[in-house]
Amino acid sequence: MPVKTVKGTRDIFYPDIEKWKFFEEKAREILKTYNFKEIITPIFEYTEVFARGIGEDTDIVHKEMYTFKDRKGRSITLRPENTASVVRAYLEHKMYAEGGIKRLFYIGPMFRYERPQKGRYRQFFQLGVEVFGSKNPFIDAETIELVINILEKVGLKGLSVNINSLGCEKCRPVYRENLQKFLKGIKEKLCEDCKRRIDTNPLRVLDCKVPSCKEALKDAPNIQQSLCEDCKEHQAKVFHYLETMGVKYEVEPNLVRGLDYYTRTVFEVVSDNLGSQNAILGGGRYDNLVKEFGGPDTPAFGWALGIDRLVLLLEDKNFDFANKTIYIVPAGNSIDYCFQTAKILRENGLASEVMADSKSLKKALNSVNKQRGRFVLIAGESEREKGIVIFKDMENKTQREIKLENIAKELKDEIDK
Numbered sequence: 001m002p003v004k005t006v007k008g009t010r011d012i013f014y015p016d017i018e019k020w021k022f023f024e025e026k027a028r029e030i031l032k033t034y035n036f037k038e039i040i041t042p043i044f045e046y047t048e049v050f051a052r053g054i055g056e057d058t059d060i061v062h063k064e065m066y067t068f069k070d071r072k073g074r075s076i077t078l079r080p081e082n083t084a085s086v087v088r089a090y091l092e093h094k095m096y097a098e099g100g101i102k103r104l105f106y107i108g109p110m111f112r113y114e115r116p117q118k119g120r121y122r123q124f125f126q127l128g129v130e131v132f133g134s135k136n137p138f139i140d141a142e143t144i145e146l147v148i149n150i151l152e153k154v155g156l157k158g159l160s161v162n163i164n165s166l167g168c169e170k171c172r173p174v175y176r177e178n179l180q181k182f183l184k185g186i187k188e189k190l191c192e193d194c195k196r197r198i199d200t201n202p203l204r205v206l207d208c209k210v211p212s213c214k215e216a217l218k219d220a221p222n223i224q225q226s227l228c229e230d231c232k233e234h235q236a237k238v239f240h241y242l243e244t245m246g247v248k249y250e251v252e253p254n255l256v257r258g259l260d261y262y263t264r265t266v267f268e269v270v271s272d273n274l275g276s277q278n279a280i281l282g283g284g285r286y287d288n289l290v291k292e293f294g295g296p297d298t299p300a301f302g303w304a305l306g307i308d309r310l311v312l313l314l315e316d317k318n319f320d321f322a323n324k325t326i327y328i329v330p331a332g333n334s335i336d337y338c339f340q341t342a343k344i345l346r347e348n349g350l351a352s353e354v355m356a357d358s359k360s361l362k363k364a365l366n367s368v369n370k371q372r373g374r375f376v377l378i379a380g381e382s383e384r385e386k387g388i389v390i391f392k393d394m395e396n397k398t399q400r401e402i403k404l405e406n407i408a409k410e411l412k413d414e415i416d417k
C-alpha cells in the first residue's frame with residue numbers, strides 16, 4: 001500500500017489552491033494599505049513559549065499541542081497559534097525600541113491535535129495580525145474594521161461583530177470573584193470541565209458550548225455591569241469608532257474567547273451563513289502579555305482567522321478556474337521552434353507548455369482535452385519555415401494562422417475575450 005497523509009492533514013492543490021491564493025493575495029494587498037508588515041516566525045519553538053503565552057489552563061496547552069524532545073532532549077512544540085511566537089520575536093529583536101505602533105501580520109500553518117471535522121484539520125492555516133504599542137481604543141476599532149474589510153473584499157456578506165470587554169486588572173478580579181460565587185451555587189448543573197474551571201478559570205465557563213451549562217448560566221453575573229470607569233470609557237470609544245467606520249456590532253456579555261491573555265476588548269466575527277457558534281475569527285486586546293513574557297509594558301491587540309474554513313465560504317462562481325494555459329504542439333523536428341514560441345508568450349505573461357512528449361497531433365489534442373485545456377498552438381517544421389503558428393481554440397472549434405511576431409498580442413486578446 002502506498003503511504004498516505006497523516007490523519008487530520010491534507011494536500012491542497014489545483015483547482016482548490018486558486019481560492020487560497022486569491023484570499024492570500026487580497027489580504028496581503030489590503031494589509032499593506034493599513035501599513036502592516038509581514039513576519040515569518042519558525043514553525044516550532046521551545047514549548048515554554050506557548051505554555052507561557054497561551055496559559056496553562058487551556059485546552060490547547062493541556063491536550064492539543066504537538067510536543068516532542070529534540071536530539072539534545074529539549075522540549076519543542078509545533079506552534080498551535082502564532083501570537084506567542086510573534087510576542088517572543090517582538091522582544092527578541094527589541095522591536096519596541098523603534099518606537100511608534102508596530103503592526104505585524106503572519107500567514108502560515110499551525111498544529112493542534114484536535115478531532116478532525118469538516119474545515120478543521122490538525123495542520124491548519126491562519127492569517128493573523130498583532131498591533132503593539134497602543135492602548136488607544138481607535139486601534140481596537142480599526143483592527144476590527146480591517147478584518148471586516150478583508151472579508152468583504154473577498155466576497156463575504158452578512159458579517160457582524162460580537163464584542164465584549166473582559167475588564168482590566170482593577171475590575172476583572174472583582175467580577176471573577178462574583179462569578180465564582182455564583183458558579184459554586186450551581187456547580188451540580190455544570191459539566192465536568194466547567195466544574196474544574198470554577199477554581200482555575202471561571203470566565204471560561206461562560207464560553208462552554210454544553211447546552212446544560214448554557215442553561216445554568218442564564219442568571220450569571222454580567223461582566224458588562226462590573227467594568228470600572230476606565231474600561232467603560234475605553235469600550236464606549238471603541239463602539240463610537242466602530243459606528244463611525246460603519247461596522248455593525250452587538251454586545252455579547254458571555255463572549256470570553258478561549259485564551260487567558262485577553263484584557264478589555266474581545267470580539268468575534270460571525271456570518272449570517274453560519275450558526276452563531278461558528279465564528280469566522282476572533283481576537284482582542286492583550287495588554288499584559290508582553291510584560292508577562294518579561295518585556296516592557298506594551299499594550300497590544302490582535303486577531304487570527306482560520307483560512308481552511310474561510311475558503312469553504314468563498315463561492316465557486318467568484319473564481320475563474322478556467323485553464324488558460326497555451327499548449328504548444330511540435331510536428332516533425334520542431335521542438336526548438338516550440339520553445340522559441342513559448343519564450344515569447346512567457347515574456348508577455350502568458351502561461352504555456354511545450355508538449356515535448358507528444359507522439360502525434362491527435363494524441364496531443366487528446367491530452368489537452370483531458371487537462372481541460374482550451375488553447376493550442378501547432379508549431380511544426382512547416383510553420384517554422386513560414387514564420388507562423390497555427391492557433392486552435394478547442395472550445396469554439398476554430399483554427400487560424402498567426403504570425404510569430406504577433407502571437408503575444410493576439411493570444412492575449414483571445415484569452416481576455
Ligand SMILES: [Zn+2]
Pocket residue numbers: 167168169170171172227228229230231232
Ligand atoms: Zn477595568
Ligand SMILES: [Zn+2]
Pocket residue numbers: 190191192193194205208209210213
Ligand atoms: Zn460546561
